[in-house]
Amino acid sequence: MQLALSTWPEVEDYLRGSDGMIVPIGSVEQHGPNGLIGTDHLDAEFVARGVGDAIGAAVAPTLAYGMSQHHLAFKGSATLRPSTLMLVVRDVVESFALHGFRKFFFINGHGGNVATVTAAFDELYAARSLRAADAPVQCRMTFWSAGERCRKLGEQLYPGANGAHATAAEVSLAQYYQQEHIKHAQMTPKVAAPSSPFFEAADYRRRFPDGRIGSDPSLSTPEHGKLLYEAAVQDMIEAYQAFLAY
Ligand code: NI
Numbered sequence: 001m002q003l004a005l006s007t008w009p010e011v012e013d014y015l016r017g018s019d020g021m022i023v024p025i026g027s028v029e030q031h032g033p034n035g036l037i038g039t040d041h042l043d044a045e046f047v048a049r050g051v052g053d054a055i056g057a058a059v060a061p062t063l064a065y066g067m068s069q070h071h072l073a074f075k076g077s078a079t080l081r082p083s084t085l086m087l088v089v090r091d092v093v094e095s096f097a098l099h100g101f102r103k104f105f106f107i108n109g110h111g112g113n114v115a116t117v118t119a120a121f122d123e124l125y126a127a128r129s130l131r132a133a134d135a136p137v138q139c140r141m142t143f144w145s146a147g148e149r150c151r152k153l154g155e156q157l158y159p160g161a162n163g164a165h166a167t168a169a170e171v172s173l174a175q176y177y178q179q180e181h182i183k184h185a186q187m188t189p190k191v192a193a194p195s196s197p198f199f200e201a202a203d204y205r206r207r208f209p210d211g212r213i214g215s216d217p218s219l220s221t222p223e224h225g226k227l228l229y230e231a232a233v234q235d236m237i238e239a240y241q242a243f244l245a246y
Pocket of ligand 1: 031039040109165166167170
């Protein structure tokens with residue numbers, strides 16, 4: 001059940017049977033020479049909607065913008081400051097908690113969100129522990145690609161070439177979702193430099209000149225994307241249900 005396509009009486013009905021909600025979260029940032037700027041939020045949204053359609057779970061509108069300061073030296077990237085993203089996550093969860101949602105399952109597409117969103121969850125819990133807020137909430141965040149099926153498939157499809165950013169798998173999934181917008185580009189070297197620590201945007205650009213980290217997304221295809229989609233939806237159904245039962 002997509003929240004954006006539902007009425008308030010439908011949400012009221014839903015809450016009689018479940019207090020769970022799935023929140024897709026991603027980023028607006030460069031994804032190398034052939035990856036779409038929206039890759040992270042498109043992928044998270046695609047998988048989240050697949051889970052929602054399969055089991056009738058409420059899926060919130062996508063939090064498209066994320067913490068992407070390190071990508072800002074590439075055109076088309078935008079970031080929320082960590083402090084802004086924490087407030088966005090807090091206000092969204094608090095709003096839905098007011099109506100009876102208690103279990104918030106974030107399906108994430110972007111590594112740069114992890115520290116900030118985890119801190120935002122701690123702020124939510126702290127408000128309750130300090131008795132500044134009442135309604136108990138439980139929040140969890142996982143990558144759409146973190147389940148066993150999906151991880152194994154990524155290793156099979158792209159041995160040594162999936163990488164850490166602009167990954168072959170995430171580009172494939174976005175290609176399957178947005179088949180009208182598949183891009184092709186030459187990439188040299190074929191597999192980008194492996195992951196190393198980085199700091200701000202200019203430093204990132206110096207270390208990873210075409211935006212990729214460790215990946216060869218010229219291997220990406222929408223057919224791979226379909227396999228990854230099916231694996232990720234199954235993985236996330238199990239993860240969501242386990243979270244609800246926890
Ligand atoms: Ni990404």
